[in-house]
Amino acid sequence: MQELIEGVYKFRQEDFGHYRELFQRLSKKGQHPHTLFITCADSRVPAMLMTHSEPGDLFVVKNVGNIIPPSDLTHATNSTAAAIEFATGVLGVGDIVVCGHTQCGAMHALLDGEPKDSEMPHLGQWLRLAQPVRDTLAEHYLHLTDHEDRATAAAGENVRLGLKNLRTYPTVAKRLADGSLQLHGWMFKIATAEVFAYEPESGQFTPINHD
Ligand SMILES: [Zn+2]
Structure with missing residues (x-):
């Protein structure tokens, strides 16, 4: 905790000057990400840092495994679904x-x-939403034997599943239909901070280049 407290102090002392006008503007005009x-939610995936974004640019949702539940998921308090609806239906x-x-x-x-439901029931239920990813791995990725390679393949399939599930939200579907919203699937490589974008035509993730 001491680290955080010192960080708050240091930010105010050393960095805030650079952002002062921006924060004042954001405070007056509200957010338009x-x-x-x-x-x-992984601490090594810094959304703002990796995209060189500033406060006010991104409406960030971090959850365990960047899982996107389908919109017909019922009987659940689901903050990711709420955030998707708010960002697409209100923030635009x-x-x-x-x-x-x-x-x-x-x-x-x-x-x-x-994990066993008796120990971590919420985590178990949450991961179960990505069960189709596990099925896809069992069906199409048997050739991958390395544990890490399989996890990376699962992460890619999970992004694809997330894009598919996003389309089930009425506010997303409406905005896709009128052409005012675009969906993107990305992969972040922690060791090098490289970002790869999913290309639906080829079904591959390719490095994001400046041009
Ligand atoms: Zn993760």
């Missing part, structure tokens, strides 16, 4: 990025078998 950025973001990453603990847990 251009993108809903859904990624993993123009883009949604679903960003998975390498070395994802949630993907490892998914492939290794979920």
Whole structure:
């Protein structure tokens, strides 16, 4: 905790000057983020840093495994679904990025078998939403034997599943239909901070280049 407290102090002393006008403007005009950025709660995936974004740019949702539940999921208090509806129906973001990453603990847990419900019932139920990913791995990725390679493949499939599930939300479907919203699937490689974008035509993730 001491680290955090010192960080708060240091930010106010050393960095805030650079952001002062921006924060004042944001405070007066409210937020108009251009993108809903859904990624993993993993502490190594820094949404703002990796995209060189500023406060006010991204509406960030971080959850375990960047899992996107289908909109017909009922009997659940689901903050990710609420955030998707708010960002697309109220804030009017123009883009949604679903960003998975390498070395994802949630993907490892998914492939290794979920935690026991008696110990971590919420985590078990949450990971179960990504069961189709596990099925796809069992069906199409038997050639991958390395544990890490399988987790990376699962992370990619989980992004694809997330993009599919996003389309089940009425507010997303409406905005896709009128052309005011774009969906993007990304993968973040922790070791190099490289970002790969999913290309539906080829079914592959390719590095994001400046041009
Ligand atoms: Zn993760």
